[in-house]
Amino acid sequence: MPGGRLSHQDRLDIAAGLAEGSGYAEIARQLERPTSTISREVARNGGAGGYRADHAQYATASRARRRRPDGDRRTAQSAGQFGDPRAAYVERFAAMMVDGGLPRMASRVLALLYTSDSRTLTAADLVRELRVSPASISKAIGYLERVGMVHREPDPQRRLQHYVIAEDVWLKAWEVSARTNVNWAETAAEGVGVVGRDTPAGERLTQMAEFFQRLSEDMSGGAGFQDCLSVLAVLWQADRPLSSSELARSLDWPVERVTDAVDYAVKAAASGASGE
Structure with missing residues (x-):
């Protein structure tokens, strides 16, 4: 409630607002609090760049315990009340x-x-x-x-x-990460053309482009790896064993392509198990 003590959820919202670049006044309006309440809260708990909700909640509870050494029941409840886990x-x-x-x-x-x-x-x-x-x-x-x-x-x-x-959200996350590495490599390569390869900046950008290009290739693993991931995604969604012909119908692939992807997965697993 406005004017009452900040809850753990309030502090999580303050941290989220700071991370999004919101000002104290905007955060205060969202929480229906005075701007001064937000500014004091942030100032005594690490500042805008170091504010952490869990730490602020714990620090506030610790200060309350020091003010009430007799172990007041309400203080104990406040100290243990960290909101929704x-x-x-x-x-x-x-x-x-x-x-x-x-x-x-x-x-x-x-x-x-x-x-x-x-x-x-x-x-x-x-x-x-x-x-x-x-x-x-x-x-x-x-x-x-x-x-x-x-x-x-x-x-x-x-x-x-x-x-x-x-269903395959973490496969998508992997693909996003791989695309990000490609973007880093392409942007660095573009920079080489702008500043010149023979300049100190050009040398740094060339090294950067080569690094992220290798990282992208390692993550993508080539066509066999991508096909393997596609097969795994279909199996994950199906949540049951599928035959090669069923996988081929789901992916709209020839059966031979499915077989190659499965063989790739088996060889990769065998290589990992042998430590190669």
Whole structure:
């Protein structure tokens, strides 16, 4: 409530707002708090660049315990009240994906969808759970749809769109990471043409382009590796053994291509087991 103590969820929202580049006034409006409350909270807990919700909650509880050494029951309850553990886990899960290269808000949406029992949420659900604006959700969903991690399904009874996480979402994440490496390599190569290969900057950019090109090739593994991933994605979605002819029909491939992909997987597994 406005004017009351900040909850753990409030602090998670403050951290999310800072990560998105929101100002204190904007965060305060979303939380219906005075701007001074937000600025003091951030200032005494690491500043805008170092604010962490869990740390701020723990530090506040610790200060409360020091002020009440008699072990007041209300203080003990406040110290142990860290909000919804699932919400805290969603934020940690999202932070891991941000470290892996996904945009912050897209990571939060994906983490929430992945930890939802139904695997499907509406825009209103996402706004309510993540405490952000509809525009932020729309932008995040647009990104996740473009990379194939999420798709829409209309509600059969109401005029709503449900957002559903892809069955092969981590395969999609791998592909996004591989494409990112290609972009790094291409951008560095373009820079070489701008500054000149024989310049110090050109040498650095050449090394960068070669590094990310090798990394991209290692991740893609060539056509055999890509076919292997496609077969695994179909098997994952089917959740049962499939014959070569069934896989060929699902992928619209010749049976020989399916067989080659399976052979590639078997050889790769054998090579890994032997340590080669």
